[in-house]
Amino acid sequence: MNKKNSNNKGSLLSQVRERIESTAVPVAGVKEGITDQELAELLGELEIFQLELEMQNDELSESYQLLESERAKFAGLFNLAPVGYFILDHIGIIEEANQTGSDLLGQVKTNLREKLFQSYISPNHWELFYSFLHKLQTTLTKQSSEIVMLIPGGKELYTRMEGISVFDTFTRKNKFYVTLIDITESRSAQQKLMDTTHRLEMTLRASGTGTWTMELGNNKLFLDSFSYSILELNVWDFDGTIQSLLDLIHPDDHAVVRRSIINTINVAEDLDLEFRVMTSSGKTKNISLKGHQINREVYTAYFAGIIVDITERKRIAKISEDLKIERQKLIMSATIDAQEKERSQISSALHDSVCQILYGIRLNLQNVQLTKNLKNDFDKINQLLDQAIQETRDLSYELTPSVLRDFGFKAGIREMAKRLSTPKFTINTNIHSSADNMTPEVQLYIFRIIQELVSNSIKHASASLSEITVSQGDDLYTIFVRDNGIGFNQDIESALSLGSGIRGIKNRIFLLNGNMDLQTSLKGTAISIQFRVDAYLS
Secondary structure, eight states, rough: OOHHHHHHHHHHHHHHHHHHHHHHOTTTSSSSSOOOHHHHHHHHHHHHHHHHHHHHHHHHHHHHHHHHHHHHHHHHHHHHSEEEEEOOTTTTTTTEEEEHHHHHTTTOOHHTTTTGGGBOOOGHHHHHHHHHHHHHHOOOOOOOOEEEEEEETTTEEEEEEEEEEETTTTEEEEEEEEEEEEOOOHHHHHHHHHHHHHHHHHHHHHTTTTEEEEEETTTTEEEOOOHHHHTOOOOOOOOSBBBHHHHBOOHHHHHHHHHHHHHHHHOOOOOOEEEEEEEETTEEEEEEEEEEEEOOOOOOOEEEEEEEHHHHHHHHHHHHHHHHHHHHHHHHHHHHHHHHHHHHHHHHHHIIHHHHHHHHHHHHHHHHHOOHHHHHHHHHHHHHHHHHHHHHHHHHHHHHOOOHHHOOHHHHHHHHHHHOOOOTTTEEEEOGGGGGOOHHHHHHHHHHHHHHHHHHHHHHSSSSSEEEEEEEEEEEEEEEEEOOOOOOOOOOHHHHHOEEEHHHHHHHHHHHHHHEEEEETTEEEEEEEEEEEOOOOO
């Protein structure tokens, strides 16, 4: 091997000598010949240089492989990053984009190169984007902005754009490294939250409701702007403490409210208070305060609730209560008046009929005592007694028709028809036997309604015939009363407003949850009434 190296060295030495001699240029003062010793030394130096070059080449190769490996890693991170990366030149032309960025814009990556980045931005946000680029150029620090991008199909993509400017030593101009993050979903959620908050604020404002929060342990109370208006407070008049709220409360309510708030804080129960406050203008307002404790794992628990001005509600409630009392007084007065009227009618009936008959009987008995004429006087006495009995029975029937209780509804209507019929006025009845199944109260109501309708036919309609029909179909009773009189000469509303009889009928039907239909003409009047079989007095 040494022999071979020696031969190679000799051969190399001969080649070097020939090369030097063939290229040598004569120089004055320099000897032209080079000895073998000098060539050998020169060759040794060349071999050393060659080894150093080979070692440097190996190091460069390793560095290149390491650099290539790092570049591959960076390329993978660049393309597979969850955010879009773009490299823009100084006027905004896309030089490079990763896969995420191209996917965000809905484009093939190769189609993005050499395209203006501005062409993918909503025209409404161009000015915002140019301002973003200007800040990158002038500040040389990272900038961020929210910008809407346009993607295929005309859809808008809300993004958060961040970037930094880097000076390119080759082009001597700035380049922009930009990241693009899709915030459409979060922006949509944020918008929904804002819309919900806005609607809640509008709803609270429309309902006259303010909100408040109270942190536990530091005596701090926060009121929203509408609560200030409810309490007629200026911001500088309220220092944000519970004591400031207590100072507004009416003296008569102060102790109760203070005790309730302290108890609520201590036992963490819901707050529900109504109290009066004295406003700066001297008015007294009724306030409703409701709240609930909110527990948080990290932060201190606090109370949150609403504050409502219930002054008008209280006023209306007071008016309603006064009207209720007044209505009760009117009902009691009407009831007493009706009782007195009924008593007066009974008194008149007894005085004008039964008492007169009894008085006649007494005179006849006195005459018997004086004349001893028993036969003729006793005949008169018997007639008068029969008349008194009949008058008493008629009066009793008018007050409460016992025939309904004793024999049922069908027999009661027939008895009424018999009593009210005359040679000039005929009443025909057609009563279904199921009518006897109505409750006694309902039977009496329907009896009075029919009685009033027939009386109207006799008194006002100049009728000669009236027909009463009571039938049952499905779940309804139908009462039908018709006459051949002259009808109403006014509309039903006027009749209701003027006639107590018709109005009484209407009220009874209302209490039965029924309905009435009235048809009237010059040929007569027909009234149909319907109510449920299971009707009861409501």
